[in-house]
Amino acid sequence: MKNRIAVSPMCQYSSIDGMAEDWHLVHLGSRAVGGAALVMVEATAVLPEGRISPEDMGIWADRHVPPLARIAEFVAGQNSVPAIQLAHAGRKACTAAPWKGGKPIIGEGQWQAVAPSAIPFDEGFSAPHALTQEEIEGLVEAFAEATKRSVRAGFQCIEIHAAHGYLLHEFLSPISNHRDDRFGGSLENRLRLMLMVAEAVRAHMDASMPLFVRISATDWAQSGGWDLEQSIELCKRLKLLGVDLIDCSSGGTLPKAKIPLGPGYQVPFAEAIKRDTGLLTGAVGLITKADQANKIIEAQQADIVLLAREFLRDPYWALHAARELGANFAAPPQYLRALN
Secondary structure: OOOEEOOOOOOOOOOOOOOOHHHHHHHHHHHOOOOOOEEEEEEOOOOOOHOOOOOEEOOOOOHHHHHHHHHHHHHHOOOOEEEEEEEOOOOHOOEEEEEHOOOEHHHHHOOOEEEEEOOOOOOOOOEEOOHHHHHHHHHHHHHHHHHHHHHHHHOEEEEEEEOOOOOOHHHHHHOOOOOOOOOOOOOHHHHHHHHHHHHHHOOOOOOOEEEEEEEOOOOOOOOOOOOOOHHHHHHHHHHOOOOEEEEOOOOOOOOOOOOOOOOOHHHHHHHHHHHHOOOEEEEOOOOOOOHHHHHHHHHHOOOOOEHHHHHHHHHOHHHHHHHOOOOOOOOOHHHHHHHH
């Protein structure tokens, strides 16, 4: 990576049947042109029922590979690392895009959401189907097949989405996982699916290709939820399976959790996991200023910073940050006359 700045995966709700469109090429390509060292494609569903919305991107079929390959090729051509996040929305699937209200789809267009247990996420959500053990095995295979397609598409980094109350996080958290089989109950059992998926994904990647996992380090539950202590134990196990970096986010399981929002409010999670596991970590969440991001790296609280909404506001944030910090940087030659 040419710097420590990454574009966090951000759903665009602009796909048809899971296909990457021209919008995605321009959206992601402009951030690569803008100087980010790593550009990650949004949460990309490994199965059609794993989409957050009908307009989410997918990688459950071979037909999804060519348009994704076009994006990966362009991003790599800007000396940026093309990355993709593999995801399954679990019980939070089948909702309308935010600008269409963001509510659960009921009736026409609705599909059956799945989860570890038949517990709806919130009021207005239908009860999800509790996955059978056979269906869980199929889910692991879906992640494996999605990994193969990601490699064929030319992505140089893969992230597994296990945060924000989506399926893998649902298995981790005792709030959403009430199973009494080998996938629920004890911490060992609740970790099982996440570890199976990580092992399956790693098996289909080149040994030199980095594997990230995004986690919610805490549910922000007052009691009985997923927390930092459990996250650290998970990360120790993921390290043994060849995971390289933990992308440290939080929340998503509880619809009304009280989260102490503020600049860099999740950075302490990245710092603690880095310290206690020896893994590389990424810091994300209300990181908006160049000096703020630079201090996180200088203090070794994290190894990369991932920005989301700030890159929506300014696709060239990395170039502007370099100028502000007085750093040497290589802008695209097409733009040099504007930087002198």
